[in-house]
Amino acid sequence: MSSDLTSREGEGVETPCDSHRGEPISPEVAVGPSLLIRILPVGLVMLMLAGVTHQALKPLTDPDIWWHLRMGDELREGWNFAQTQGWTPFATAPWVRTEWFPEVVQSWMNSEFGLPGVAWLFGVSLMVIVAALYLVCRRQADTLVAAVATAVGFIGMSASLSPRPHLVSFVLVLVCVDAWLHTAQDLRPRWWFIAITWIWACSHGMWLVGPIVGLTVTIGLVLDRRLRRSQAVQLFLVSILGFVAAGLTPVGPQLLRTPFAVADISSFISEWAPPSIRDLAPAITYAVFAIVVLMWTRGVRVPWTHVGLLILAMGWALLSARTVTLGAAILAPLFAGSLQDLLPRAGARVRKPEVASLAVTGLLCAIVLALTVASTSSVPGSVPLRLDARLDNLPPQTVVLNSYAVGGWLLWRHPSLVPTIDGRTEAFPVSYLSDYGHTMAVANGWQALVKTTGARWALLQVGSPLATALTERLDWKSVDSDRGYVLLEDPSKPPQNPTRP
Amino acid sequence: MLGYLLLIALGAVGLILGVRPVGDQSAWLHLSIGRQLIEGGGFGRVDPWVPWAAQPYIPTEWLPDVAAYKLHELFGLSGIAWLRGAGVLLLLAVTIWGARRLADTVPSLIAAGAALVGAGHALTARPQLLGFVFLSLAVVAWWQMAGDLRPRWWLVPLTWVWASSHGLWVVGVGFGVVTVAGLALDRRLTWGSARRLFAVPALSLGAAALTPVGPALLLTPLTVGRDVRDFVGEWQASSAHDLATFVTLCMLALVALSWARSRRMPPWWQIAHLVVAFVATLAMERTVAVGAVVAAPLLAQTLQNWRGTPSVALPRRDTVAWLAMGVSALLIAAPLAGTLAARPTNVPTGLQSALSSLPAGTVVLEDSNMSAWAGWVAPHLRPVKDSRSEIFSRQQHLDYARLVATAPGWDTILGRSGATWALVLTDSPLAAALHERESWATVGTDDGYSLMRRPG
Numbered sequence: 001m002s003s004d005l006t007s008r009e010g011e012g013v014e015t016p017c018d019s020h021r022g023e024p025i026s027p028e029v030a031v032g033p034s035l036l037i038r039i040l041p042v043g044l045v046m047l048m049l050a051g052v053t054h055q056a057l058k059p060l061t062d063p064d065i066w067w068h069l070r071m072g073d074e075l076r077e078g079w080n081f082a083q084t085q086g087w088t089p090f091a092t093a094p095w096v097r098t099e100w101f102p103e104v105v106q107s108w109m110n111s112e113f114g115l116p117g118v119a120w121l122f123g124v125s126l127m128v129i130v131a132a133l134y135l136v137c138r139r140q141a142d143t144l145v146a147a148v149a150t151a152v153g154f155i156g157m158s159a160s161l162s163p164r165p166h167l168v169s170f171v172l173v174l175v176c177v178d179a180w181l182h183t184a185q186d187l188r189p190r191w192w193f194i195a196i197t198w199i200w201a202c203s204h205g206m207w208l209v210g211p212i213v214g215l216t217v218t219i220g221l222v223l224d225r226r227l228r229r230s231q232a233v234q235l236f237l238v239s240i241l242g243f244v245a246a247g248l249t250p251v252g253p254q255l256l257r258t259p260f261a262v263a264d265i266s267s268f269i270s271e272w273a274p275p276s277i278r279d280l281a282p283a284i285t286y287a288v289f290a291i292v293v294l295m296w297t298r299g300v301r302v303p304w305t306h307v308g309l310l311i312l313a314m315g316w317a318l319l320s321a322r323t324v325t326l327g328a329a330i331l332a333p334l335f336a337g338s339l340q341d342l343l344p345r346a347g348a349r350v351r352k353p354e355v356a357s358l359a360v361t362g363l364l365c366a367i368v369l370a371l372t373v374a375s376t377s378s379v380p381g382s383v384p385l386r387l388d389a390r391l392d393n394l395p396p397q398t399v400v401l402n403s404y405a406v407g408g409w410l411l412w413r414h415p416s417l418v419p420t421i422d423g424r425t426e427a428f429p430v431s432y433l434s435d436y437g438h439t440m441a442v443a444n445g446w447q448a449l450v451k452t453t454g455a456r457w458a459l460l461q462v463g464s465p466l467a468t469a470l471t472e473r474l475d476w477k478s479v480d481s482d483r484g485y486v487l488l489e490d491p492s493k494p495p496q497n498p499t500r501p
Numbered sequence: 502m503l504g505y506l507l508l509i510a511l512g513a514v515g516l517i518l519g520v521r522p523v524g525d526q527s528a529w530l531h532l533s534i535g536r537q538l539i540e541g542g543g544f545g546r547v548d549p550w551v552p553w554a555a556q557p558y559i560p561t562e563w564l565p566d567v568a569a570y571k572l573h574e575l576f577g578l579s580g581i582a583w584l585r586g587a588g589v590l591l592l593l594a595v596t597i598w599g600a601r602r603l604a605d606t607v608p609s610l611i612a613a614g615a616a617l618v619g620a621g622h623a624l625t626a627r628p629q630l631l632g633f634v635f636l637s638l639a640v641v642a643w644w645q646m647a648g649d650l651r652p653r654w655w656l657v658p659l660t661w662v663w664a665s666s667h668g669l670w671v672v673g674v675g676f677g678v679v680t681v682a683g684l685a686l687d688r689r690l691t692w693g694s695a696r697r698l699f700a701v702p703a704l705s706l707g708a709a710a711l712t713p714v715g716p717a718l719l720l721t722p723l724t725v726g727r728d729v730r731d732f733v734g735e736w737q738a739s740s741a742h743d744l745a746t747f748v749t750l751c752m753l754a755l756v757a758l759s760w761a762r763s764r765r766m767p768p769w770w771q772i773a774h775l776v777v778a779f780v781a782t783l784a785m786e787r788t789v790a791v792g793a794v795v796a797a798p799l800l801a802q803t804l805q806n807w808r809g810t811p812s813v814a815l816p817r818r819d820t821v822a823w824l825a826m827g828v829s830a831l832l833i834a835a836p837l838a839g840t841l842a843a844r845p846t847n848v849p850t851g852l853q854s855a856l857s858s859l860p861a862g863t864v865v866l867e868d869s870n871m872s873a874w875a876g877w878v879a880p881h882l883r884p885v886k887d888s889r890s891e892i893f894s895r896q897q898h899l900d901y902a903r904l905v906a907t908a909p910g911w912d913t914i915l916g917r918s919g920a921t922w923a924l925v926l927t928d929s930p931l932a933a934a935l936h937e938r939e940s941w942a943t944v945g946t947d948d949g950y951s952l953m954r955r956p957g
Contacts, residue, residue, distance in 0.1 A: 464908075
């Protein structure tokens with residue numbers, strides 16, 4: 001049977017760096033899109049900016065935001081970058097402050113403007129992501145294609161866009177891909193990316209993505225035989241020095257091992273679970289991947305740089321629910337570039353009015369957000385506020401057997417208490433996490449952890465197996481409940497310092 | 502020589518994977534169904550095993566169920582293990598055959614080996630293994646049809662047997678439609694050839710309507726488990742962390758990226774095959790094997806293209822030698838099965854006599870992984886719920902989930918079920934709750950399971 005492949009058109013003149021994929025984008029050809037076609041896409045991006053502004057006009061609900069705030073608060077007090085100790089005796093694994101920079105910024109915003117300040121920062125971060133996504137795609141394609149790729153890419157990225165330090169990673173991965181795609185065109189090293197990697201390493205544990213993207217593109221260029229030895233050395237140096245820079249943050253060289261620290265505990269963290277094609281963000285990302293591959297198989301021969309980036313993007317998109325966002329971000333400019341191949345090139349040079357209109361829209365959205373966020377985000381969401389008074393009156397160092405989702409809240413709002421678990425999952429030993437899961441499911445032997453922690457108070461979800469078991473089998477009493485959480489007390493042990501509100 | 506070594510290695514892996522003690526829970530279910538069809542008069546409107554089931558059970562896999570039960574009567578569990586071994590070897594043989602038509606021996610064996618790993622979830626003692634053998638035959642047939650545009654009418658009677666064996670027949674029909682559509686996009690079809698090729702899936706659909714189950718079978722792909730898919734593990738989305746999924750995705754990535762780097766464009770029908778394989782691989786754990794089987798010839802062709810030379814047909818002498826090796830493997834599998842697989846595994850056989858001695862009609866709350874085995878060894882008992890997910894309503898599944906998680910109201914559900922005995926995991930929340938809350942007594946434990954009795 002024949003292999004049944006047909007020759008590509010124009011094969012004789014095609015080289016790996018044909019088209020926008022491999023060489024500088026040519027000046028606009030004489031294809032003049034109508035004014036409407038030029039304005040509409042930018043209008044779509046403006047609408048997206050307005051949409052993400054609206055997204056931020058809500059109470060903060062991410063359960064991890066609270067312990068990040070406490071991290072930032074403590075660091076601002078003494079600028080001690082050493083491991084955090086003493087929050088809870090159950091978190092015995094070493095903890096490295098990998099996200100200190102955005103934590104400090106969030107903490108400062110909270111101290112100056114309260115929680116609305118944190119929500120405003122979240123909204124502005126989303127706007128920056130939308131704008132960066134558009135500009136990265138825009139540098140690969142004209143306005144219409146870039147706007148479509150931005151919309152699709154943002155949906156792909158949407159699953160992990162919560163008010164946490166990882167937003168820095170999602171902005172910087174776009175900067176990174178854009179920088180390296182341009183290096184793939186002009187072969188010039190972007191030394192400034194070393195400084196970006198340093199900032200990234202101060203901000204979030206996904207900093208490793210930057211050097212990995214750099215290495216991928218450089219290896220691709222070597223395979224494409226487009227580099228002289230000196231050029232290859234320079235480009236490799238950008239990534240290698242990025243690694244070195246990450247070891248020189250205030251946290252010290254121990255930061256370099258943190259990307260590998262989650263391997264053992266990833267099964268305990270839902271966002272590190274494998275993504276499902278039935279969820280919108282992964283489904284869209286996989287569809288984009290399929291479209292890009294389809295375009296590439298029917299188009300001109302693709303350089304290794306782009307093949308490498310596509311493999312990297314798909315790897316992230318398949319690895320975990322959280323890294324789908326990285327995959328979508330890397331895929332978006334590739335998607336824009338492959339879509340552009342279907343259309344006459346009308347102009348990939350980003351014009352000043354275009355940038356200005358986006359900047360003005362962003363500024364207006366930021367102002368509107370600043371004016372309105374106080375009315376929507378001053379009170380936290382999804383935490384049992386009505387129980388604060390009772391929790392405040394518990395003696396210091398009281399152990400509270402808590403749901404995972406309120407651990408961060410207890411750490412920040414009730415720092416004198418000792419929660420049994422919180423969102424810093426890496427800080428807990430694997431055996432402890434396993435026992436905690438066993439107890440939460442009320443599996444055989446569940447009472448062991450209740451006893452060893454010495455907890456006589458519990459803050460659990462109403463109707464959870466453990467809350468049910470504590471009341472039905474150990475006769476714990478429900479003290480109060482709010483927003484789906486119930487505060488339970490073990491009446492069999494006398495309170496050390498009962499101070500009821 | 503390398504080819505023969507690879508072939509022997511693959512055959513050995515196939516034997517190891519196939520000839521194992523029976524431990525897959527569904528094997529017990531299908532043996533029970535075979536017994537019911539032969540001895541019990543089939544399944545009526547009221548289910549004979551779980552009278553409170555919401556839907557009647559349609560035995561869509563009646564043919565292998567009956568055959569497996571008959572084989573069990575003759576040879577016991579060793580016969581079932583041999584059958585699985587034969588199924589694995591047959592799947593491997595058909596995959597190699599299809600790949601070898603496109604590539605030389607080594608690339609075709611590499612592709613078939615990768616497909617075997619990718620199809621790992623399907624290598625069980627269940628009718629679905631036969632379904633995948635038929636699928637691999639259909640894939641080979643459609644590659645042949647795409648090559649010479651001549652219809653393979655034998656797919657029509659094959660689909661009748663397939664539809665009597667497993668629900669995967671609908672994938673075969675769909676695969677044919679996709680291939681014909683791809684050929685049409687490639688502008689390789691005349692009106693007449695398009696009509697003839699399209700007649701193959703159309704007549705196959707008709708053949709599927711003529712099984713003893715009747716035309717209702719055509720609707721089962723749409724209706725079976727429609728409301729309860731959330732509750733069936735193998736119907737959940739697949740994960741790239743899983744070896745079979747990972748290997749299948751790697752196969753597809755190699756093909757796709759090779760195309761992207763190639764100086765020649767692949768035809769649309771092959772692109773369609775790639776898309777089908779990609780979607781099937783990511784859609785659910787159960788269909789990863791579909792992706793692997795469809796990907797095998799694509800990978801073989803890609804590997805051959807990397808060689809840069811056209812493939813050479815297998816000499817007649819080697820064909821005879823390969824067939825002889827296959828038959829030898831089947832013969833070797835028989836004594837191996839007798840030695841290795843006479844006893845079941847992963848089931849609490851120590852509790853079998855206690856279960857068998859319970860009065861007929863006793864309602865037993867069974868762990869979902871053990872209900873099929875319990876139904877096989879103690880068919881006179883009535884499980885609260887068994888492993889035929891599609892016959893239970895969504896509410897029944899939700900109630901069972903609450904019961905197992907001991908969520909609020911679990912004791913009411915327990916009381917309503919009428920269960921007086923329970924076969925549950927010893928370390929499970931339910932075992933703890935039954936003991937601590939309801940004072941149930943543990944009668945016996947074995948292999949991680951406890952048999953518990955309600956007090957009084």
